[in-house]
Amino acid sequence: MVVSASEGFGFVASAGPTLVWLIVLSFVFIECAVILGLFLPGDSMLITAGIILANHASGTGHVWALSVGAIIAAVCGNQVGYAIGHRSGNHILARKGGKYLNYTNLHRVNILLERHGFWAVLVARWIPWVRTLCPLVAGAARMNHTRYTVASSIGAVLWAPVLLLIGFYAGGFLNQVPWLMPAVVTILVALLLIGTALGAWHYRQEMARPVEDVTVEEVLD
Template sequence: MTQWILDTIAAGGYWGIFFLMTVENIFPPIPSELIMGMGGINVASGQMSFIPLLVAGSLGSTLGNYIWYMAGRKMGYERLRPFIDRWGRWLTLDWHDVEDMIAFFQRHGHWIVFVLRFSPLLRTMISLPAGLARMNRVRFLVYTLAGTTIWNILLIGAGIFLGTRFQEEVDKFVGPLAILTIVAVVGAYAWRVIRWRPRT
């Protein structure tokens, strides 16, 4: 997967970043940290510019989240239940979890969409309950874009830091770091599946 990400960035440039960030927010195991971090390394080496990279990454991320939002909005609250009953084991969710998620969302307000953009595990998941709760579309997009932009600035900055200081050594670390990130995400998911028990 690491090589595919690197090849996509090399071949597609900013459009490659846009595509990868869209896909990353639909299939979370693809790490945005690697995508935008590599973009930052490319900025440090002069192959990319900061602002176009930030725009491409943030718009791609917002689009990916919007797809989840629309899925929740179109599906509707009650129509989700058969899906959860069937696939809840692999989603590590039961219907009580969905009800709690919606209630939490309604209690704490729409600001949670902005705040959770900084959470690696929850930044995509929150888009579904936002759609289920029929959050205002424009407000969802604005909060998502704002949180995503700040997060991407941090990731690009980290990439620039690495690229500037360890330019000759960076290739040695990119592969292992990407593998470590993916293994950690997959391992956390597997542990959650093994430990998960539906509430009665």
């Protein structure tokens, strides 16, 4: 049985804003809080969510409300990530031969925080793998919690709403061409599902690698 783009879009649209809210808030929180976030397509998810909301009559209200919700989810996720890093002491669990959670990437993030501090946390929001590692490394490195909170909160305000609104207003243009919106949304949702599935698989592969226990001081060398 072949499902047309319009039928696929009808299924997505019928799910309504509630499903969009659930997915967006979950992805944003996980990306900012735990290692699994390294492997999730957060940026493309926000843009896709904005495009889908553009097709709903109450989309404008939803996209602005969801922007606030996404900011809160990002801020809370950052605090959880910082707390996990802080609780680990100055030890950071890397993976030998890991693609993302490796000594080299931890070294890069730590150097970034050491040299630029506040601004590094702010800019990290726009770099996918750094977005997840930054809270953990900042907590382990005992970065000043107030400075970290201010920087990560400003970063959240400048990240999630911007991508949601880019998607939302792009969706407004797509709606002007009747056949284009269903096709684009179906493709984006399919890519998002594939990206999430691949991310979960890569996460399992990464976690299966041998643990390499390094300290903050070591990754600064």
